[in-house]
Amino acid sequence: MSNKLNILLVDDHEVVQAGFKMLLSSYEQFDRIDTANSGEEAIQLYRKLQPDIVVMDISMPGIGGLEAIRKIVKTSPDAMILVYSIHDSAVYTERALQAGARGFINKNSAANCLAEAILSVSAGNIFLDKVQPTVNLSVRNEKENTNPSTPVELLSPKEFDVFCLLAKGLNGHEISANMCLGYKTIANYSTRIKNKLNANTTVELTHIALASGVLKV
Incomplete structure (x- = not known):
């Protein structure tokens, strides 16, 4: 991995894409920032560009973010994927972790939280923002839940x-x-x-x- 990170930003809203791209471009730790509008495009661009980290929304038309994460991780188990979403329920966070994501943050979090999360995940950590205090970090790799709480x-x-x-x-x-x-x-x-x-x-x-x-x- 180079000193600066290449990022693939996945969101179906162009205004959101542009805003986060502008934000991330202001950090010297980040280099190239590519964008995708769907889970399908994210899979294609990941294979082509091999970014250091993917920042993925999950509520998108088509296969959606969760399925895109599964497909990327299936062929690239070491993929670094951070989910950023409007959802703040632990259900979504746990599903994202099960799919293979390395972190989850809410879009309403402070702007600098996204950059912090990207750097943390790229360093090999699991990153969750403070809106998810009850997330079960043990749920990984789509394992069947034999003792569901819901x-x-x-x-x-x-x-x-x-x-x-x-x-x-x-x-x-x-x-x-x-x-x-x-x-x-x-x-x-x-x-x-x-x-x-x-x-x-x-x-x-x-x-x-x-x-x-x-x-x-």
């Missing part, structure tokens, strides 16, 4: 992704288009999710999402 923890990674979209009110066809998966595949996931969570309707799924912190009022 029903949502029963869901597989892909089921969790579908569950989040169902809870937001998207229907099967919308989720199919969003995740680039067939409608029947989404229908099968939906059935399994409802069975695991003992829910009969999407309204019940939304209540579970609110109770577990996946959604906020």
Whole structure:
């Protein structure tokens, strides 16, 4: 690794991209800062550019940030990935760590927290900002949770992704288009999710999402 870090910044909002790129460019520790607009593009650019660290949003159209993390880490286990997200629930943080991320910070954190987190993760540390005091740091590598504290923890990674979209009110066809998966595949996931969570309707799924912190009022 060179003295200065090359960063891949992944976010589907151009204004957010531009703001964080400008912020990071002011630090002498960082060199090249490339950007991607989706999880799919992030995977392609990671293979092409081999950045020192990826700063990844997780709520994006397409496969989303969590699946992008899984795919990058599958082929590059030593990838340094920091999640920055509007979500501040421990559920998302633990899912990100399970997927292979090395850190998680909230977009509402102080601006200098992002640079601090990047430097910490690039040094081999796990970095979490102060909004997540109850995160279980032992959850890594998509291991099955045999003693879940919430029903949502029963869901597989892909089921969790579908569950989040169902809870937001998207229907099967919308989720199919969003995740680039067939409608029947989404229908099968939906059935399994409802069975695991003992829910009969999407309204019940939304209540579970609110109770577990996946959604906020």
